[in-house]
Amino acid sequence: MNKRSTLDSLVLYLYNETELTDSVLIQDAIDHDDEIAETYNSLIQARDLIHHTLLSPEPILRENIMLYAKLTAAHA
């Protein structure tokens, strides 16, 4: 397994897309290889930050959409 495929496996593991057997192997690598563990932790930190970037649209947008739905319902 080369470095790139190892990193790709870490990404898959990070997003819970690995098969169970692969998950066990990857977790073992994280537990016993400091470099892989450090890389994995770095990926976790970046991933977790992304969750906090959600923006809320202005309420008027939803109102406009609902108004469109209402006005066009008669023609549907």
Add this chain to the structure above:
Amino acid sequence: MCKLQTTDNELVSRFIKGDDSALQSLIVRHEKKIYTSIYLLVKDRDLANDIFQDTFIKVINTLRSGNYNEEGKFLSWVLRIGHNLVIDYFRSLKRMPLVHDTEEYSIFDTLPLLDENVEDKIIAEQIHTQVRSLIEELPLDQREVVIMRHFGNMSFKEIAECTNVSINTSLGRMRYALINLRKLIDEKKLMLTK
């Protein structure tokens, strides 16, 4: 006892049968992810507002015409509509959005996070704004993968199919996106934890 949430498919069915409140529920449920996805691509609030509305106009028209057949992938479908509208917009301008380069950020000058208080909440919001800005700095292909995976809940296989690349390429783009985000955080010396 756990109260089961009405599924997207059930809400879609209700809306098609004439229940507009079902559409409202769908919008409330997914609006943040959809709006953020659009905004991260266009990086302009006014434009994001327009495309967000246009996206749902298309959603409404398609649902009523009986052409919806995503079978449980409502959010992914809406995100694709929004994404395509963004592409259409930039095609109409005959350019793609430029990644902001060397835009000056003020150093995040603040106290370390202390116990929960109003000041902490303000600081947290500033952090979120800065992280959002960092995502905007990513190359478009990396931003797309981030948006599809995080907001669209698409698997890397689905992302690969949607963007016409191999799964290894989509994985690589996500890998670079996360690594680049980490680098940007370090470069801009963002204080994110105590």
